[in-house]
Amino acid sequence: MSKQKQNPVVDHPLEQLTAEEIETAVEIFEANSELGDGVQYHNVMLNEPPKSAVKDFEPGDPFDREVDIVAREDRETYEATVSLTETELKSCEHIPGVEPGLLPEEIEGAQETVKNDPEWREAAKKRGIEDFDLVMVDPWAASGFEPEGYEGERICRAISWIRSSPNDNGRARPIEGLFAFVDVDAMEVVEIEDNGIPDPENPLPSEDADYRADRVETREDFEHLDVVQPDGPSWEVDGNKVEWLDWEMRLGWNPREGLVFHEVSFEDDGESRPVLHRASASEMAVPYGDPDPNHSWKNAFDIGEYHVGRMANELTEGCDCLGVMKYFDVEMNTIDGESETLESGICMHEEDDGVLWKHTDERKPHTEVRRRRRLVISFIATVYNYDYGFYWYFYPDGSIEAEVRLTGIDSNGVVPVEETAEDTHGQYAIVAPGVKTPIHQHFFNFRLDFDIDGSPMRAYEVHNEPTGSERNRKNGFRAKETLLERENDARQDIDPNRGRYWRIASSETENSYGRSCGYKLEPHDNVTAPMKPNSSVLERAGFIQNHFWVTPHDDEERFAAGEYPMVNDDTVGLSEWTEQDRSLVDEDLVVWYTQGVNHVTRAEDWPVLPVEIASFSLKPEGFLDSNPSISLPPEPCHTDHDLTSPGDD
Known part of the structure; x- marks a missing residue:
């Protein structure tokens, strides 16, 4: 079936933000806030109007279009509201002591930071790791389990696996007992925790646990099932x-x-x-x-x-x-x-x-x-x-x-x-x-x-x-x-x-x-x-x-x-x-x-x-x-x- 595109016209207060609205909101924020060039944008989201305003809305009524922004600079978090209707920054408030959720770019950065850390590499080699391009790293939020002296900081606790080859199941072979704590703001490893190898003679599991259709034998008695609506959907x-x-x-x-x-x-x-x-x-x-x-x-x-x-x-x-x-x-x-x-x-x-x-x-x-x-x-x-x-x-x-x-x-x-x-x-x-x-x-x-x-x-x-x-x-x-x-x-x-x-x-x-x-x-x-x-x-x-x-x-x-x-x-x-x-x-x-x-x-x-x-x-x-x-x-x-x-x- 051909893919149907959405209508980009915003004619209701609860329409999703368009690409243009996201970038316009950021431009207004940058032109009017006192934050510098190192701002990270964690969320640029529709400021949903109050329930009472939505219930009173009638088609054709004018409405304000506002965007909420959560941004970070120099380890601090800020909440801002931008009016697209008035093209102005309505508020920008420092929210001390809080950390927004992890961004994909932060996760990717933390993964590479761990894989390139010398101390982590040395501990991984003791577990039989040789090709670090085959390592997979998952940075978990260390909430409640940060290293001493880093409580409340933007810390991830990274766990890892090793593939046998680039196309193997990346989660079949855990690198056990080895953790890297990453300061995501500084993007550096601040502590390595090595709890030892559970089985020194077999530090890594031996099986790849394949599941891809091109790597396992699929059965031939499973006939194709299709759903047909000749008159289209309802x-x-x-x-x-x-x-x-x-x-x-x-x-x-x-x-x-x-x-x-x-x-x-x-x-x-x-x-x-x-x-x-x-x-x-x-x-x-x-x-x-x-x-x-x-x-x-x-x-x-x-x-x-x-x-x-x-x-x-x-x-x-x-x-x-x-x-x-x-x-x-x-x-x-x-x-x-x-x-x-x-x-x-x-x-x-x-x-x-x-x-x-x-x-x-x-x-x-x-x-x-x-x-x-x-x-x-x-x-x-x-x-x-x-x-x-x-x-x-x-x-x-x-x-x-x-x-x-x-x-x-x-x-x-x-x-x-x-x-x-x-x-x-x-x-x-x-x-x-x-x-x-x-x-x-x-x-x-x-x-x-x-x-x-x-x-x-x-x-x-x-x-x-x-x-x-x-x-x-x-x-x-x-x-x-x-x-x-x-x-x-x-x-x-x-x-x-x-x-x-x-x-x-x-x-x-x-x-x-x-x-x-x-x-x-x-x-x-x-x-x-x-x-x-x-x-x-x-x-x-x-x-x-x-x-x-x-x-x-x-x-x-x-x-x-x-x-x-x-x-x-x-x-x-x-x-x-x-x-x-x-x-x-x-x-x-x-x-x-x-x-x-x-x-x-x-x-x-x-x-x-x-x-x-x-x-x-x-x-x-x-x-x-x-x-x-x-x-x-x-x-x-x-x-x-x-x-x-x-x-x-």
Whole structure:
């Protein structure tokens, strides 16, 4: 299918920044700020207008176009706001003691700095490293584990691997126990940590763990599957506005979160009804559980420290998506403040997802079936060894599902070759001779800024409980609904045994039967964090302490671990905001949902991990009067080929 380009016209306050806007904002900043020539541009992002201003906007209204800039000079961080409308620098403020996330240029610089450091090279040679062009280096933010005297500095802790040849799996052979601490501002190694070689006779794993199609024998009994839509897709696209069946939404993007949804609404009886003002993945935390000092420090914030938007893939037709696809390019800034286009950063397609509803009238007989087609909008980011696919599904029945698919290569280390699974104590898996993959978890926090019918809202906890007295033997139970009046009431966890879910409902609108119009958050599989209360993970990633949180809307409360989690032991985020215990009754509400994945690694995860899936659903509950997908037409049911094998009757 041919690639469709976006309309570059900016006619709405939430349109994504264009390349020209990024570079114009930098020019205005440079012409009016007092910073010098050594400025590094970490983020040049749309300053999203306040929620109230967006809700009041009508097509054709004038609007201010502002850009937020995070810049660094001489180890200091500055926040600025530029007005493109007025062509002026509105503010520029020094923010002491904070570090923005790592830029791709910084990561590349740190990689080369480590590989060229004499002390690191000498230690690597003792492990059998000879060709340093084959070395791979991953600089991890050293948050909480900086060398003495460098606390709070822009420090990375670099780990490394060695390829056998340029095309081999770069993560099959870890260089264990050797770390380089890099001062990213100075771009120099400030300390080498050498914890020794676990197996001196076998310092490097022997296997390359190939997985590329040109390097492994692929099977011949896997026939091609294609998705064909001869009449084209069911969507309509205007710039970044998408319409599909009863859904309408705007697609946003920024370097930190990647894909953002704005103004998500559902049409009901000819009326466009707001559901979500804004939705995105706001933060991630990936703690590791192996107490081995070579791995116990690992604790990555893949959104706040590395910015998944910057690490997003250019999606390719027929692989990441299937069928008739619509791609969206996105613009981001370089470290020098220039614009850079990520082509095909967002993919949209439709896919079949089984039966949506069916009934057979056995007395006629007659059967009605409707297929559960869904609109899929996605992006994929590669954060070093892991690949994360962020998928948002929109269904004809008014439901939404947010899903993350985790794949890639598990972070790994070296153990003695003779070590077996009996020696692991549940802390890691042996996946190849001399190679282990530690137990770890992934926590994704989703920020869901609700806007049910554009009204004030209330939040409820709902669970099943029995009814009737002990002497009454009749069956009876109910879904008990409890109003969550304050922030501390709303800090809750899943309870699948009691069927717990949460409901966000309008304080003003009702359906035809007197039920307040609302949506429920229905959890799927989840996990809690098993770390000790004083662990660095729980201190920095307070949002993983509970699955479900609710706050009153605040345009400044955007990221669950705060604005600057990088090398920051004193983050200010969701757990700190909710200490105010603000009222949640008849307020503009934001739900924060923490979705966890418990990854007890397996040999079957090697050399590339089959996807682990983390997801939850948002479903209309009292929002509508009936099933809106009754109006879907039946799909034609036929096959193009005779699949009967020769000789079959």
